[in-house]
Amino acid sequence: MRLVRLRTPGGLDNLKLVEEDHRQPGPGEVLVRVRASSLNLRDDFVVQGKMPFADGRVPLSDGAGEVIAVGDDVDAFKAGDGVVSTFYPWWLGGDMTPSTRRDIPGESFDGFASEYVCMPAHAFTRAPAGYTHIEAATLTCTGVTAWRGLVVCGKVKPGDTVLVLGTGSVSLFALQFAKAAGARVIATSSDDQKLEKLRLVGADTVINYKAVPDWGRNARDLTDGRGVDHVIEVGGPATLAQSIIACRTGGHIALIGVLTGFAAEVSIPALFSNQIRISGISIGSRADQEDMIRAIEVNRLKPVIDRRFPLEDIVAAFTHYESQKHFGKVCLEL
Template structure:
């Protein structure tokens, strides 16, 4: 079988396409023919050596394909099932603990840039009905993150107003989930073409944050001075203060991304005097993923795919992703 191994973290030139014997399932495992993967920021960090990663690791945390064989103790999945990977295979339900966040595919063990994988059955869920493998592979990290931030932690309700920042996959999923929940969405971007695409995707109002640097004031204007109920905060230090200013009293911020860095100066009184609730979101549980997929099936939501690359062009896929010009997910076909 073909797979990609990272010779050593530290650069795209260290991604090697190699041939190895396929694995065999143990009694609790499923063997999956991986058909597609998708890229995330933490995959880029791992490949570039910004996280701790063992040499010769198979990268990528998100994968989808069909079950080829199952172990003797597996009854939830069967050969022929279309499946999608779970980001935290040990986090089945409830709140995260140090134990449940311990194992991550593509980091602590081999990921999905491989034609075949054998993993415990709990490392997968069934894919949404009618999804291609590429669409399913888009869900694991960013889809579940948006779902947990908006639905599980945010408890979005019909009539709420949701602010999404930028056009990354988390923001696009959050836009779609918010509209399915009956919420109003305000979206930002610095690109007029992307703003038009956000409107076509369902955004009720859009703001060019380069043309309107004080975009939190504009958000206030669009909500008659009240502020939004939810912010999907993916920017980090450069955007957090304005996200706080854009929130209504008692509003919720799902703190997800670090696109602009890792440390921020924020006004503590602005948080407590306005009773703003900030939730740190790190993907979600297997149960969150299953709940999300049920909602996707009912509402017929489809992820936005920017571009697909063959597995042999994984370095080109990372280069395209790192340029941050994409709109939606960057995927690999395996």
């Protein structure tokens, strides 16, 4: 099989395409022929050596394909089933604990830049009916993150107003989930072309945050001064203050990203006086992913895909991802 191994100290030049034999599944395991993967910010951190990894690690946390063989004691899947990976293979449901977040594919053990993987059956769920492998491979990280932030923790409902920041994949998934729930969506970007694409995906109103620096106040004004019910906060320090301004009394901020850094000054009175609830979101559980997939099927949602690259062009895929010119997921075909 072909696979990519990342050599220390990291960097795109240290992604090496190699050939190795795959192993057969043991008890409780499945052998999956990986057909697609997708890139995420965390993958880029690992590949660039910004997060610790073992020399020779196979990168990428998201993968989809079909089951080739199952080991003893596996009854959830059979050969030929379409499956998609989970981000935390040991977080099956309920609240996260230190023990359930201990392993992440592509980081603490080998990931999905590989034509075959052999993993515990609970490291996968079924893929959505009617999805291609490329489409399924977009769901593991950003899809589940948006679902947990907006639906599980946010409890979005018809008539709510949702503010999504930027055009990253979490924001695009959140936009789709919000519209499926009957909510109104306000979306931001600094790129007028991307703003138009956001309208095409379903955004009701868009704001160019460079043209309107006080975009939090603008979003509040668009709700007749009431404020938005939910913010999908992916920026971090440079955007959190505006997100708080945008929120209604009793509103919810799903704190997801750190695109602008890791530490921020926060107005504590603005939070408690307005009873704003902030949820820290770190992907989601296997049960969250299964719930999301059922909702995707019922609402016939499709992910936004920007470009796809063959496995041997993984460096070009990361280069395109890092350019931040993409709109939607950057994927690999295996």
